[in-house]
Amino acid sequence: MNTSVRSTALEPPRGTPWYRQLTTTYGLVVLTAILFVIFAILRPNTFATLLNFQLLASSQSILLILALAVTIPMIAGKIDLSIGYGAGLWQVMALNLQLLGVDYRLSILLCLVGGALIGLLNALLVELAQVDAFIATLATGQVIFAITFWITGGRQITDSAGQRAAAFDKLAAWSAGPLPGTFVIALVLGLVIFVLLEYFPIGRYLYAIGANPRAAELTGVPRRKYVVGAMVSSGVMVAIAGVLIASRSNGVVQSNIGPEFLLPALTAAFLGSTTIRPGRMNALGTIIGVTIATIGISGLQQLIPGQFYLEPLFNGLTLVAAITIASVTSRRRVARAEATPPNKKPVAGDPSPATSVGTAVSPPPL
Numbered sequence: 001m002n003t004s005v006r007s008t009a010l011e012p013p014r015g016t017p018w019y020r021q022l023t024t025t026y027g028l029v030v031l032t033a034i035l036f037v038i039f040a041i042l043r044p045n046t047f048a049t050l051l052n053f054q055l056l057a058s059s060q061s062i063l064l065i066l067a068l069a070v071t072i073p074m075i076a077g078k079i080d081l082s083i084g085y086g087a088g089l090w091q092v093m094a095l096n097l098q099l100l101g102v103d104y105r106l107s108i109l110l111c112l113v114g115g116a117l118i119g120l121l122n123a124l125l126v127e128l129a130q131v132d133a134f135i136a137t138l139a140t141g142q143v144i145f146a147i148t149f150w151i152t153g154g155r156q157i158t159d160s161a162g163q164r165a166a167a168f169d170k171l172a173a174w175s176a177g178p179l180p181g182t183f184v185i186a187l188v189l190g191l192v193i194f195v196l197l198e199y200f201p202i203g204r205y206l207y208a209i210g211a212n213p214r215a216a217e218l219t220g221v222p223r224r225k226y227v228v229g230a231m232v233s234s235g236v237m238v239a240i241a242g243v244l245i246a247s248r249s250n251g252v253v254q255s256n257i258g259p260e261f262l263l264p265a266l267t268a269a270f271l272g273s274t275t276i277r278p279g280r281m282n283a284l285g286t287i288i289g290v291t292i293a294t295i296g297i298s299g300l301q302q303l304i305p306g307q308f309y310l311e312p313l314f315n316g317l318t319l320v321a322a323i324t325i326a327s328v329t330s331r332r333r334v335a336r337a338e339a340t341p342p343n344k345k346p347v348a349g350d351p352s353p354a355t356s357v358g359t360a361v362s363p364p365p366l
Contacts, residue, residue: 025275092151093114272285
């Protein structure tokens, strides 16, 4: 069985000049560098400083974990809209369980197991009940949000008596040199996911399922098994994010924390599909997507201080732009392939239909 999967939806045609290939494959990386230089020149005393880097790395590490969590099922052609609500639930549970006398290590474990169960529930709704992933995960997200409000009564939970373990706070308080601990955790998770997706069969199977589920099944890929695994993995990562939110909250958790992460996470994932591995979701691309969003928002907020609309405006416009670029370029690629004469001789090195699954992959529908 051939398991090679390659999406060429956004990749430049063979014979394209190197500079065009560079802009197509690494254009987002170049844009990130350009934005950094511009903001560093305009605000050298506040933007281009180690302190600002540490603050941004620490504050955006949760977003990075959630963006990676949403990327995994999107690779398999599914979308999980419950991630923000899940993070909100698990940050409440991680602290509340300790206030009920549960050891912090067991509290963390229970949160991770709970995250896996929510991922499994989403997978069962999508795979067994055949409910559209958009509807299923949106519904479970609302149920999770209701559970969070039921637990908290709609109020914040405060550890005023200092019942939580000191070691729990240290989960988010440590650092590796200048790097905040939460950023290191997020980066390690991203690199692990990248390696698994790029160099192990699980990655090839997920990409095959996302490109063409029926074709993947015909080649022997157990589609249902890998979709369930992707959703469960996403749920566990959401729980990790929730635990880290609680760890850095200094004993105060809010019942409405979480949903605001959904749009930025989706934005980063879709941006990531336009770089490094154009035409498909990928972990490194997601990391770059979070990076450019962080640099853009931070730079604009320093240039135009006090304007709280900048972040949602930036995320909304960027999400529309990312999806538009992916969709338009994918359609152009398909049109170019259909316009190719059937008797044209294949170029050496081009993937043939027998060895490539899904030559044009559009983002999962929102």
